[in-house]
Amino acid sequence: MNNKTLLSIVFLILVFSCKNKAPLRISSESFSEKELAQCASENCPEITINYLQILGDEAISTPINTTINEFIISSLYIGDPEQEPQASTITESAKDFIKMYNTHSAEFPDMATAYFAEINVSKLYQSTQLVSLEMRNYLFTGGAHGYGSVIFKNFDLETGEQLSIADLVKNIDAFTDFAEQKFRTQFEIPQTGSINATGFWFEDDTFFLPPSIGVTNQHIIIRYNQYDIASYAAGPIEFKISRDEASDYLNY
Template sequence: MINKIASLFLLFLLIISCNDTPLVASEISFTHKDLASCNTVECPEIFVNYPKFSGEVEVTKAINASVEQFIIESLYLDDPEQKPTAKNIQEAAQQFIDMYRMHNAEFPDLAIDYYSEIEIEESFRSEEIISIELYQEKYTGGAHGYRSLSYGNFSIKTGQKIPANKLFKDLNIFTKFAETYFRSQHNIQENKEINSTGFWFDDNKFYLPESIGFNKKSFVLHYNQYEIASYAEGPIEVEIPLKDVAQYLNVSLKK
């Protein structure tokens, strides 16, 4: 009987220790030079840097899968109405190169150099949430390249993404609060329309960007190019101190 109780106690400790396994990020780098097809034939440049997490299996599996999917989608150049078919980063990179070669073969007089750069890093971590910054830049022709920055906010306990409506206690109340910061940083008086200085908010109403996340000191609202202003204006970013945003959140920022 004593041995049975001892065994159950050890099993309990094992379960607890597994759930408390810390997430550890290892930096991974990948370039076009890692592909065999680029050993003898010139390839478009591809540079990818990203974290790969180890720790509690189900948590790290979910986060790593989300990071990998972002990279695969960033390298995808085929029909935008279809989902990427690549199963991993290497396959996605090879498909990027194959599309480059096909396009240049079809239009040899307009041959151009493609490139893709993807930088992903952990930007914030608390006892309940981990925020990952995902940046991509690529050129596949046209007047200028494409670049964007986004965030993935994940639960430390499950590894699942936390959508905006779950991140805040009341999304509408936080949006109104964020608007005061936006107006202050861009010198827009409270009695003026939000687009009075040249922004492009739909229906002249403020809204949060698609890209929201955390860094070590602030909660970041990142509007990518064309989201609320012209390409020439570049990205529009507002940073709100963590101490000011904490009261609106459903998650703890305690580290």
């Protein structure tokens, strides 16, 4: 086989591979209780869901979409906290949410306020290597107030793999120390001494990162949900670090 023939074969393989690797696209989706037939004839709690689905290469899109769907399903689950949700689709989880509402309404007919759920999954940042998603939920199921939270999910766009903070940064211990310095400055806590000096609730008086961090074009977002490091009344605690300042610590 001569060199020209070999080069032609290699070229054809590359062209064929490129043609068969579908480019990733992001589709905006929504769901509400109005899509359920039962809600045309019965009183249903309000359910508002806006989310994304990744389209294209299934090896990459499937694990990302699965994570999004699992977040929505778990957000709507108000059953036994010791058990996992049985629903496997958003529609099923919405029906289960309504079923629990009806059960509670029957047990407590004087409930003053109906349940509702708001869930949003949006894109914070996308590059050729990384997509960062913000996932928000807020549910009211009776009581003095509802409860909401925000988490971030980051994915490698070459593999579809979900990335931990340790994957996003080069040295987790060094980044944690760097973030603590920024946190102390942001919230006017002396750089030495107790991290809880101004009233935070860090366990063992030791700074820690939340389970996930968000990535935007300009910032790294570090957010603690209500009760994580302060009272409910204090609200979520969030601060941002410039990506320029953090660049030495980042892998992406």
